[in-house]
Every structure is written in C-alpha cells, then in structure tokens.
Amino acid sequence: MKARFGISIPPVAAALPDVIDMALAADADGLDLVAIQDHPYNAQFADTFAVIGACLAATGRVSLYPGVANLPLRTPAMIAKQAATFDVLSGGRFELGLGTGAFESGVVGMGGPARKGRAALMALAEAIAIIRAQWRPGQLVSVVGTEYTVQGIEGGPAPAHPIGIWLGAMGPHALDLIGSAADGWVAPLPNWMPWEQWADANVRIDAAARSVGRDPRTITRLAALPGVVSDRPLHPNPRGSDPIHGSPQEWADLIARLAYEAGFDTFIYWPPGFDVDQVQRFARQVVPLARKLLGDS
Template identity: 50%
Template sequence: MATTRPTPDLGLFLTPEAASYPDLLRQVDAAERGGLDLIGIQDHPYQARFLDTFALIATLLAKTERLRFLPDVASLPLRPPALLAKQAASLDVMSGGRFELGLGAGAFWEGVAAMGGPVRTPGESVDALAEAIAIVRAAWSERSVRFHGDHYTVDGFRPGPPPAHEIGIWIGAIKPRMLRLTGRLADGWLPSSSYVPPSAVPAMTSEIDAAAERAGRDPAAIRRVYNVGGEIADGPVRGLLQGPPEHWVQTLSAFGADLGFDGFLFWPSGGDTVEQIERFAAEVAPAVRAAAA
C-alpha cells in the first residue's frame, strides 16, 4: 500500500553567521512564535565566519519547545560517522525528539583538506556516504557496532544513548549517483533552489524513485524538502519567488502538487529578515498547508 504523504514541513534555511548570532536568535524566535515546523542550518566548518552548526543547533533546541532542527547538510568528511551518530542521538534525547540528520558527501575540498579532512573523488565521496549511513543507523539500533569499509572502520564500539525518536537521514543530493543513493538508503532529500531549479526536479526525482523501487522501497516514503530563496514583497511579481504572499502560496503549492515536495525551508533574500519570517509564517505557511490538505 502506498504511503500517505503527511502535512508539509514549513520552516527556515539559516546561515550560521557568527556576527549575526543575536539576529539568528530573533529569527528562530519568530519561527517558533509563528508556528513553523523545521529549521535547516548550513554546515561549512571551514568557513571562518560561521559558528559550528551542531553547537548552534544545541543552543537553539534549548531555546525552543516545538521547532525541529537539522544540519542542512552536515559535512561528512569532517564529522566521523560514529561520533556523528552520538551527537545526533544526544541532541534528539535532550530535545525530546526534535532533531533530524541532514548529510552531505562533502564539498569545498580545499577547505576540508585545510582542516585535516580527506579529499575524495566524486565516486569515493558517494561510497563513503553509504558506509557512514550504515554505521550511523547501526549506532542508533545495535548494542555493538562493527563495520569494515574502504573509508570507515569501527571495531565493536558501544553506541548510546538511543535517540528519542526514529531520526531521519536526509541527503543533499544533486548528481545521479547521489540521487540513487538517496532513493536506496535515505529518508529524505534536501535540494536547494539555487542549485536545483524547478525545471531540473522531475529528472532528479525520477532517479530517486527508480532507485527506491529497485531497493524494494516505497518512493513516497522519502521526504522531499526544498530550500527556497526569495523575498515576500507586496506589489507585482518580480520573479519566481519574488512577490506578494499569494504568489508564494501559489508557487509553493504548485511545487508540492507538480514536483512532489513535502516541505519548504524559506531563505529570505531581501528586506528585514525577521519581518520576512513573520510574513512567511502568517501569510504563506498556513495557506500552503491548507492547499496540500
């Protein structure tokens, strides 16, 4: 029997700028007050301007009661999977089940190497991600974890604590091999409109769906959440996601109905950021939910 898609996730995509930390707190507070669902935060540890994403998520989880958080997406080459699994489970336990794990195979390899991480070819990075997913899932469900791979080896470590809920692993994937891995192994897909325009989505979802079916999985069980940048602005429509609230509602609802997205993380690109978030929460998100229902 096919999986019924749940209510869309509506939330924010944030940049962890250290200089903007007080404003980040105001943005997350606006999302919490406005009834949004999910916050995704970039993870680029080699970026000198950025706070550590996992430390920031821990702080924000402690300051909120409803919102769920995830790295969007975690830089795997700099975060060993056994420790990553423990960090994720710990955040989930401490927040009462409000953490999901976004994972990426790696990017900006010069920065990764400068911090002592491995430099991998595209093929190696996909293989390493598959190994990491196996280790992370085992760490959340088994008493002792052994895994011997080409990129990661763990030899009988005892994981814990167990997560408070079944944490999802969501993948930032663009290229075909990563898309097939998403369909085969992941719980969700996290593309960004800046890299994946709407016109490119159907071919990518076809790759994910076909891989899921080959693996004996229901493609509808894989969440698809779109990071979308733009500005909510009264007056005429000035671009795909540049216009009044009703334009946003129509566009995001069409992305859901026609492209299969289960949710959207808003990345404000103009105007007062807190005001943009308040408008998204009050004037866009409820109507998108209603249209999906």
C-alpha cells in the same frame, strides 16, 4: 505525507543573537523546521552543531537539523552520538541532514579528505550504515568500508524518535543512494540545480526506492526556497537559478506546483539576511495559503 515548512539560517558568529531570534520566530509562528547551514571552513561561521544546541535549548516546539552536516569534517560515529544526544535532550526535535561537503578546497584546507566521485558516494553510504547501527543500543557496531570502518563499539544512546537521515546531493548516483538507503533529499539551492531539474531528480529517487522495495512516499523531499516575500507581485514564476520574489499568494502557488508537479512535501525558506519580519511573513501569510492549496488547512 503532510506538508512541512521551515527556514534556513547561516550560523554567522557575529550575529548569533540574531540566529537565535530567527529560530525563536520560527518556533513562535508554528513552523516545523529550522536548518542551520554547515560550512566549517567559513571563517565567519560558528560551529553548526553548537548553534543547533543553543537553538534547541531556546525553543520548545520546532525541530532543527544541520543543512547539511559536512561529513568529511565530522566522522559518522561522532555525528551519530551528537544527533542522538540532541534528540534526547530536546525530546525528539532533531533531524540529520548530511552531505559530502560543498567546497572541497575548504574541506582539504581544514585537514579533511579530498574525496570525489565514487569515494564521496561510498563515504555517504558507509556513514548511513554506521550512524544507524550506532543508534541501536546493546548491539555491537561493525561496519567495514573503504572510507570508514567502525568495529567493536557498542551502539547507543538511542535517539528519542526515529531521526531522519536527509542527504544533500544532486548527482545521479547520489540520488540513487537517497532512494535506496536515505530518509530524505535536501534539494540544493537553484543556483546549484535549476528549478526545472528538480522534478526529474525526484523521479530518479522514486525509481531507486522501488528497485529495492521501498515506498517512495516515505522519503522526505525538502525544497530550498530563497527569496523575498513581497507586498506586491514581482517575480511570480522563477526559472533556472532565479530566487523567488513575489506576493504571499505567488509563493503559495509556487509551493503547490512544487508539491503536485515535482513531488516535494517540505519547503524551506531562505530569507535575505537575519530578517525576522520575512520569517513572520512566510509563516503567517505564505504557509496558510499554501496549506489551503495543498489541502492541509
């Protein structure tokens, strides 16, 4: 699988022109993906799906995805409808990141369900089944679950391309679900899961995939890379929850290690604030060096 590169942007309502500028910079400089973070309970954030629509309209090449969509506050049937619509309107430039919601208190405060453990995992599994069924026009969608039940509606519309369903998760059983049923893993930021644990997580995903007869190589692995692209060496070898602070070559070396040693194929830069210069440094300096190390140049 050829390596892909992108950025992650928070949909701050007071900075929406800057959000668009960041997406435009990613589009102009050849990046593959733009993630828009989804925390609806954050009073400073605009609606992620509306922001994605605006970014898709402003760009012409780059793909967008929610990083990741808050399932408890967005029903799977409506997520399926929105995803397919975005994909049709953009000519196949939408992917679907999906998660159980990072902050339970915020979800409950907005009227969402308080799901933990098995219930949260079942909700994800049922959501995947509903979303995929709804993307098949002409067939009745019937999924009866413990958290979601959809019966008697007709599937459609179909997306313009096979949309990937990428789960943001880190628990062992959630990693198993990725291997058995999802199309990708959106690894959490290192302050949620330290760098050193990422390789073992991918090994678990691989094992779950093989257990159901899937080829692990078909599952996308997205690494979250927070930090600063600097003019000089600063912090070349992050550990634990450290952000990355280093030169373009050090960034490229780290990306190559994550690819060869931890199994990642997609690398999402989390720049500090709304810094177009940092996006350009990543796209123009880091990515070409990383592609050369990965044999993609």
